[in-house]
Amino acid sequence: MTGAFLAIEGIDGSGKTTVAKYIHDFLVDRGIEVVLTQEPTKGPIGDVIRKSLGKLELTPYQRALLFAADRHGHVQNVVMPALEQGKWVVTDRYLYSSLAYQGAEGVDMAFLRFINGFAPDADAVIHLEVPPDIGVSRLKNHDRFEDTEFLRKVKAVFDEILPRNTVSIDAGKPIETVLGKAEEVVLEMLED
Numbered sequence: 782m783t784g785a786f787l788a789i790e791g792i793d794g795s796g797k798t799t800v801a802k803y804i805h806d807f808l809v810d811r812g813i814e815v816v817l818t819q820e821p822t823k824g825p826i827g828d829v830i831r832k833s834l835g836k837l838e839l840t841p842y843q844r845a846l847l848f849a850a851d852r853h854g855h856v857q858n859v860v861m862p863a864l865e866q867g868k869w870v871v872t873d874r875y876l877y878s879s880l881a882y883q884g885a886e887g888v889d890m891a892f893l894r895f896i897n898g899f900a901p902d903a904d905a906v907i908h909l910e911v912p913p914d915i916g917v918s919r920l921k922n923h924d925r926f927e928d929t930e931f932l933r934k935v936k937a938v939f940d941e942i943l944p945r946n947t948v949s950i951d952a953g954k955p956i957e958t959v960l961g962k963a964e965e966v967v968l969e970m971l972e973d
Contacts, residue, residue: 784864785970788875790939791909792932795952800909800963801873807964808869816863818855819873826851841886848879849896856900876900880942885934907966908943909952909959
C-alpha cells in the first residue's frame with residue numbers, strides 16, 4: 782500500500798476540520814496508517830501566524846511569506862516523511878488556501894506560486910463549497926478575514942486556482958451527506 786496526500790480546502794466555516802477528522806478515522810478503521818495534519822501547523826511559525834491574525838498588522842506579502850515558511854516545515858517534517866513511509870496524509874488546509882486567501886488580499890499569484898514552489902501538489906483535493914454567508918454564520922469567533930465580503934473574494938480565487946484533481950462537495954448540505962461524499966472520494970482513491 783502506497784501513501785496518498787489529500788488536502789481538504791474551502792472557506793472558513795465550510796467544515797474542513799470535521800471532514801478531515803472523519804476521513805482520518807475512516808482510514809484508521811480500515812487499518813490504513815494516516816497522519817492528520819493542518820495548516821497553519823502547531824509548530825513555532827504556525828503559532829506566530831495564529832497569534833498574529835487580528836493582532837499584528839502585517840502586510841499581505843508578509844503574511845504570505847509566513848504561511849510559506851510554515852508550509853516548508855510542514856512539508857519537510859510531516860508530509861514527505863509520512864508519504865515516504867507509505868502513510869496517507871490528510872491535511873486541513875494546504876497550499877491552495879494560501880493562494881486563495883493571500884490572492885484575495887491582492888498578493889500577486891506568480892509571487893505566491895514562487896514562494897511555495899517547494900510544495901508538492903496533493904494527490905487529490907476535496908473542496909468544500911459553501912456560500913460565504915453560511916460559512917460566516919457557522920463561526921464562533923471571527924477575525925478580520927472571516928467576513929462575508931472577503932470570503933466571497935476567497936471563494937472566487939479558489940474557483941480559479943484549484944487543480945484538476947479537485948472534487949467539489951456542496952458543504953451546505955447536511956453533514957451526513959457531506960461526509961458520505963468525502964468517503965466516496967477516499968474509496969475511489971483507495972481503488973486506484
